[in-house]
Structure formats: structure tokens, C-alpha cells
Amino acid sequence: MVFDWFRRRRVNKPAEENPPSPEDKSPEVSPADPVAEQPPVSATPVEPAGTTAAVERGTAPQPGAAPAAASQETLDWAKAAYMRLKAEQTAKAEAAATQPAATQPVTPAAAAPSSPPSEAGTGLLARAAAEREQRQKVLDAQAVGAESPHKGDGEEAPDPDLGNFDEEFTWSAEVLAAQGRKVEDVSLEEIHWLGRLRQGMEKTRRGLVTQLLNSLGDDPLTPEIVDDLEAVLLQADVGVEATDAVLDALRRRVNEEVVPPDEGLRLLKDQLRQQLERPIRATGCDLLAPQRERLNVWLLVGVNGVGKTTTLGKLANLAVRSGYSCMVAAADTFRAAAVEQVSIWAERSQVEVIANPSANADPAAVVFDAIGAAQARSVELLLVDTAGRLQTKHNLMEELAKIRTVVDRKAPTAVVESLLVLDASQGQNGLRQALAFAQAARLTGVVMTKLDGSAKGGVALAVASEANLPIRFIGAGEGLRDLRPFNGFEFVEALMARSG
Ligand SMILES: Nc1nc2c(ncn2[C@@H]2O[C@H](COP(=O)(O)OP(=O)(O)OP(=O)(O)O)[C@@H](O)[C@H]2O)c(=O)[nH]1
Numbered sequence: 443m444v445f446d447w448f449r450r451r452r453v454n455k456p457a458e459e460n461p462p463s464p465e466d467k468s469p470e471v472s473p474a475d476p477v478a479e480q481p482p483v484s485a486t487p488v489e490p491a492g493t494t495a496a497v498e499r500g501t502a503p504q505p506g507a508a509p510a511a512a513s514q515e516t517l518d519w520a521k522a523a524y525m526r527l528k529a530e531q532t533a534k535a536e537a538a539a540t541q542p543a544a545t546q547p548v549t550p551a552a553a554a555p556s557s558p559p560s561e562a563g564t565g566l567l568a569r570a571a572a573e574r575e576q577r578q579k580v581l582d583a584q585a586v587g588a589e590s591p592h593k594g595d596g597e598e599a600p601d602p603d604l605g606n607f608d609e610e611f612t613w614s615a616e617v618l619a620a621q622g623r624k625v626e627d628v629s630l631e632e633i634h635w636l637g638r639l640r641q642g643m644e645k646t647r648r649g650l651v652t653q654l655l656n657s658l659g660d661d662p663l664t665p666e667i668v669d670d671l672e673a674v675l676l677q678a679d680v681g682v683e684a685t686d687a688v689l690d691a692l693r694r695r696v697n698e699e700v701v702p703p704d705e706g707l708r709l710l711k712d713q714l715r716q717q718l719e720r721p722i723r724a725t726g727c728d729l730l731a732p733q734r735e736r737l738n739v740w741l742l743v744g745v746n747g748v749g750k751t752t753t754l755g756k757l758a759n760l761a762v763r764s765g766y767s768c769m770v771a772a773a774d775t776f777r778a779a780a781v782e783q784v785s786i787w788a789e790r791s792q793v794e795v796i797a798n799p800s801a802n803a804d805p806a807a808v809v810f811d812a813i814g815a816a817q818a819r820s821v822e823l824l825l826v827d828t829a830g831r832l833q834t835k836h837n838l839m840e841e842l843a844k845i846r847t848v849v850d851r852k853a854p855t856a857v858v859e860s861l862l863v864l865d866a867s868q869g870q871n872g873l874r875q876a877l878a879f880a881q882a883a884r885l886t887g888v889v890m891t892k893l894d895g896s897a898k899g900g901v902a903l904a905v906a907s908e909a910n911l912p913i914r915f916i917g918a919g920e921g922l923r924d925l926r927p928f929n930g931f932e933f934v935e936a937l938m939a940r941s942g
Pocket residue numbers: 595596744745746747748749750751752753774777780828829830831891892893894895917918919920924
């Protein structure tokens with residue numbers, strides 16, 4: 443068994459589901475996909491006073507419910523999840539303390555200040571956590587060069603800390619609970635990712651949510667309120683088509699029945715999510731993952747500086763951590779330092795790089811060589827870094843088309859993905875890039891980067907609805923682990939969280 447970070451669940455390697463199994467569906471289709479990095483703990487932690495029956499069963503309250511209105515039941519679920527993670531962290535610290543100094547993690551024992559609902563941790567729970575920790579260390583050691591000499595870009599983030607049982611934790615837990623996740627399936631890394639995503643979306647959210655709540659007010663939805671929402675969504679870079687589609691759906695409901703304000707917000711979120719998920723569902727593959735035991739070639743294309751190389755480094759890390767054999771083609775032969783930069787990223791995940799060091803080498807030739815090497819070594823995922831190019835430069839777009847032709851000829855049976863990397867902070871300009879690249883590069887999907895710190899995260903909706911491209915991954919930070927498969931439910935919740 444290996445945890446597949448692309449599919450967000452444990453899989454039997456090398457068994458491969460192709461076409462994707464129903465479990466690959468996004469939360470709307472299958473809200474109970476486990477995302478846990480670690481296997482569930484078999485022991486039940488000591489329950490806090492007042493824990494509900496739902497928590498005792500380890501089941502989430504009301505899958506699909508929006509987390510905005512945190513019920514007592516949801517709060518209890520969050521407490522139980524916190525307690526379990528706290529027990530794990532304590533067990534991890536204890537296990538580390540008994541190991542030789544050289545292998546001790548940097549994180550100090552029980553570093554997280556906390557106000558847990560109660561003390562937790564049985565002997566069985568501690569043992570299970572210690573075993574899991576050992577397994578994870580082996581995986582991490584294989585996946586990431588712990589002693590990487592290169593610091594700077596993508597420096598490995600320290601292990602996440604549990605921190606307090608605070609608003610950030612409960613929000614993340616609520617988002618997981620709303621997707622039908624079980625208490626024992628929650629992992630600290632996903633709690634942290636959600637926290638980062640929400641923080642990252644803060645700038646986009648700041649104006650949006652306040653304005654939305656002001657517009658929605660305390661009264662039932664009226665046609666006038668729906669009209670007001672138009673300006674709010676357009677300002678958030680949601681785009682004309684997505685805005686129209688969302689508002690049309692709201693108008694239909696308002697005409698049919700009285701829609702209370704909370705219901706109005708829920709409807710709005712549902713509509714936004716549908717816009718994001720429509721192109722994903724159209725592909726028949728809700729989570730993009732390399733297919734095992736065959737060659738997958740993923741081309742990363744886009745304009746200059748959007749984060750192609752960084753994304754490639756993060757994808758290589760996801761691949762290695764998920765048990766895929768991976769290789770990198772350094773086909774950005776234009777920028778002097780590009781090969782070195784991509785090599786540093788690849789080295790962090792101990793992934794081989796195929797490059798041509800001579801100046802102005804033909805990128806298509808590099809890709810040709812890399813495919814040959816990947817085929818010879820039965821590599822499953824070949825990630826191709828390409829030079830940044832403006833969508834308006836015809837000759838450079840031709841060069842992309844040539845690379846694609848080489849891939850098709852040299853690896854006719856490979857599964858090819860052409861992923862456009864888009865910088866979220868470029869807003870509507872990103873949409874123009876998507877439309878221009880879509881044809882020349884035969885795009886199959888989008889990676890949205892720099893969602894942290896961008897005020898224009900709403901552009902994801904414009905890209906999905908107007909370029910009709912599935913968003914496959916989102917990046918919210920420069921660290922090696924700051925990239926995850928896209929999840930429409932989590933994205934919309936982060937976009938519309940009431941406080942940040
Ligand atoms: N904050 C933030 N920065 C990012 C993210 N992804 C990439 N970056 C930063 O964006 C900058 C450009 O990233 P690169 O990966 O070099 O971009 P590129 O598209 O390969 O650039 P060219 O090869 O010049 O076209 C770097 O400083 C990255 O650290 C992200 O998700 N968040």
C-alpha cells in the first residue's frame with residue numbers, strides 16, 4: 443500500500459484503475475474520499491465530555507453541509523479530530539525521544555501549545571502512531587533529501603505543528619467533516635494545507651465576502667440582491683460567463699420560492715463549485731494522477747515567471763511520495779539558469795534530470811532524449827519543464843507545438859498531459875493566456891499558482907467556465923509541499939470563509 447497524493451487515497455501499488463474508479467470522484471460526487479496521509483488509527487481515543495454519537499462512530503456530521511454554520515455536532519467532530527492528532531503528536535515526540543540523537547526530528551517534543559478538550563492517548567493509539575511515524579520517516583527519507591545542500595527556492599518546510607485548538611483548526615476540520623471525512627482519516631498535513639489555502643485566499647476573500655454578506659443581508663434573497671451580486675463577483679475576477687451562470691441559477695430559485703439568506707449563501711457556493719467542476723467532470727477523470735506501469739508525459743507550459751519550474755519540483759515530490767518513478771526533462775533551454783534551477787528541485791526528490799547543457803539547445807531534442815531515457819528505464823512520469831513564453835509570440839508557440847509533435851511521435855502510447863501554469867495574481871490576463879495557449883499547446887488542464895497573496899483567486903472560475911479547462915492542481919506557497927490536487931469544494935470554502 444502507498445498513499446497516492448494525486449488520488450488522495452491509499453492505493454495498492456502497482457494495481458491501477460484505468461479508467462478512473464468511482465473513488466476518484468471529486469467531493470461532489472463522492473464526498474467521503476479519504477485524504478489522510480496515514481492509515482486510520484484503529485484505536486478510539488478517549489472522548490471529550492459531550493461528544494455526540496456521530497463522533498463516537500467516527501463519522502462526519504451531515505456530509506455536504508457547508509461549514510460556515512458550525513453546529514455543536516461539527517465542533518465535537520473537530521475536537522475529536524484534534525484530540526486524535528494531539529495524541530499522535532505526543533506519541534511521535536515520545537518515540538523520537540527514545541531514538542538516537544542523530545535521527546531525532548528537529549521539532550521539539552510536544553511543541554504545540556494547546557487547549558485540547560481533554561487528555562487523550564491510549565497505549566494502542568501511541569503504538570500505532572509511533573509505527574506510522576517510522577513508516578513516514580522512511581518514505582520522507584526516500585522522497586526528500588533531508589540534508590539538501592541547496593537552500594532557497596522550495597526549501598523543505600518543517601513538519602507541521604498541531605498548534606492550538608483554534609478557529610483555524612476548527613475551520614479546516616469543518617471543511618473535512620463537510621466532505622464526509624471520518625475523524626480517524628484526518629491528517630495533520632491536510633489540516634495545515636487547508637489553513638494555508640484559507641490564509642492564501644485572504645486577499646481575494648477580503649472584499650468579496652464582506653460585500654457578499656452585505657449584499658445578502660438578513661432578508662430573503664430578492665432579484666435586486668441577485669443583481670447586486672453581479673458587480674461583487676465580477677470584481678473578484680470570477681469572469682462574465684461564470685457570473686452569469688451563477689446568477690441565472692440564483693434567479694431561477696428566487697422566482698420559484700422564498701430563499702432565506704443562509705440558503706442564498708449555500709446556493710451561491712454550490713453554483714460556484716459547479717462552475718469549477720464542470721470541465722473536470724467533462725474529462726471523466728476527477729483527479730489527475732499518472733497511470734501506473736506506463737509512461738505519462740506531463741508538459742508544463744506558460745508565460746515567464748508564473749511558477750512552471752517550481753510546480754514541476756512540487757509535482758516531482760508528490761510523485762515520488764506517491765511511489766511513482768519519475769524523471770525530469772529540462773527543456774527550458776532558453777534561460778541560462780533554468781537547467782540548474784530545475785536540477786535543484788529534482789534533486790530534492792531524488793529525481794533524475796535529462797538536460798542538454800549546450801547553449802540554445804533545441805528543446806524538442808531534449809524532450810526526445812528524455813523520452814528515450816524514460817522508456818529505457820520504465821519511468822512512469824516524465825515531467826517536462828519548458829521555457830516561459832508570451833502567448834503572442836508566434837515562433838515560440840510553434841516551438842511548443844513542435845515539442846508536442848515529438849512527444850506524440852516518440853511516445854505514441856504515452857498518456858500526455860499539457861498543463862498550463864497560471865499565476866493567480868494575474869487575474870483576467872490569466873484567462874487570456876489560457877485561451878491562447880489552449881490551441882497551440884493542446885492544453886488538457888491548468889495549474890493555478892501563487893494563490894497565496896493574490897487578490898484575484900476568483901480567476902479560477904473564469905478559467906474553468908470561459909476557457910473550459912479543468913484546474914488540476916493549485917499552489918499556495920513556495921515550499922515543496924505547497925501544491926495539491928484541486929478540490930472545488932475546498933477552494934470555494936476557502937474563497938468564501940467568513941473570517942480569516
Ligand atoms: N508565493 C508563491 N510563489 C510561487 C508559487 N509558485 C512559484 N512561486 C515563485 O514564483 C517565482 C517564479 O517561479 P518559477 O518556477 O521560476 O517560474 P517559471 O514559470 O519557471 O519561470 P520562467 O522559467 O522564467 O518562465 C519563484 O520565485 C517562485 O518561488 C506559489 O504558489 N506561491
